[in-house]
Amino acid sequence: MDEILSQEEINALLSSFAKQEEQRAAKGQSQEAKQVRPYDFRRPDKLSKDQLRTIEMIHETFARSLSTWMSSYLRMPVRATLASCGQLSFDEFSSSLPAPSAIAVFNMSPPDGEAILALDPPLAFAMLDRVLGGPGQARGKPRELTDIEQQLMRDLVAKVLEILAHAWADVAAFSARLVNMVAGPQFAQITAETETVGAVSLQVTFGEAAGNASFCFPYPLLQPVLPRLAATRWFKRQAGRAGDAGPTEAIRHRISAVKVPVSVELGQASVMVGDFLDLAPGDIIRLESMRGEDLVVRVGGGPKFLGRPGVIGKRLAFQVSRVLHDRGGML
Numbered sequence: 001m002d003e004i005l006s007q008e009e010i011n012a013l014l015s016s017f018a019k020q021e022e023q024r025a026a027k028g029q030s031q032e033a034k035q036v037r038p039y040d041f042r043r044p045d046k047l048s049k050d051q052l053r054t055i056e057m058i059h060e061t062f063a064r065s066l067s068t069w070m071s072s073y074l075r076m077p078v079r080a081t082l083a084s085c086g087q088l089s090f091d092e093f094s095s096s097l098p099a100p101s102a103i104a105v106f107n108m109s110p111p112d113g114e115a116i117l118a119l120d121p122p123l124a125f126a127m128l129d130r131v132l133g134g135p136g137q138a139r140g141k142p143r144e145l146t147d148i149e150q151q152l153m154r155d156l157v158a159k160v161l162e163i164l165a166h167a168w169a170d171v172a173a174f175s176a177r178l179v180n181m182v183a184g185p186q187f188a189q190i191t192a193e194t195e196t197v198g199a200v201s202l203q204v205t206f207g208e209a210a211g212n213a214s215f216c217f218p219y220p221l222l223q224p225v226l227p228r229l230a231a232t233r234w235f236k237r238q239a240g241r242a243g244d245a246g247p248t249e250a251i252r253h254r255i256s257a258v259k260v261p262v263s264v265e266l267g268q269a270s271v272m273v274g275d276f277l278d279l280a281p282g283d284i285i286r287l288e289s290m291r292g293e294d295l296v297v298r299v300g301g302g303p304k305f306l307g308r309p310g311v312i313g314k315r316l317a318f319q320v321s322r323v324l325h326d327r328g329g330m331l
Contacts, residue, residue, distance in 0.1 A: 056082060065166065065167060080202050099185065104118075104178055105179045106179055107177045117157060144183040265298060305321075
């Protein structure tokens, strides 16, 4: 015989069903709340995280190349590192730049659009001080560049843009051409204030000087190459380049064509200044070298070999007998 439920048991059962329904509804609302996120229509996210990551890797490569070139150009150790990479409105980027600044407006072709390279005043003046023979320090308050300083900065920026184009070569082949040098962000209106831009900032340090070098790439400029800004594609290109022996052979071929001066040191002698001033045609200076001894062979001014002098046909020659080791390594 079926058990008959009392009214209290029926009420308890209905109450448990109601609680379960409330819990399910609350859980569904919490899941919906997690999926909802605020969206600022003034700053639309037009660049995906994957595309920003690829831009970041491109400029990490650019920073390494820039460090190498600037170290040789300024003749002192220079370190450039990627500080930030993101997207924001052009108005926000312009507002973040100090005034006055050293701002270079350059053209990227193709796709034929303008971008910005902005240097912090302390960094720009320290670089100019070093180029002009100083220790690389920024003195005084920030000011606008003089005509001579602008020309020097143009030459420097032109080389930086060349390195930038090389860093982007795996994604898009373009030429970067300097259009103008301006002193403030108000003179570099390359796009609408509300337009999304890709902003990349590098921290550059050399000696006691330090500052940021900031790039601004408007979205319309990046839009044609967005399909190529995929991290997987970047890694494949880098892996293919690492496994390809072509660049190594090309570097070896180019180095093999470099000419270096080679000279043979016949001997040395110490002469008093008075005797040196009294030298006349026919006088003989006695060298310290002995007949049959190896002579020092200098390559690029440094001693690299010991060799024996001789002739081949009608030409003077030497035969290498030993390789010298020094702090510069072995040739």
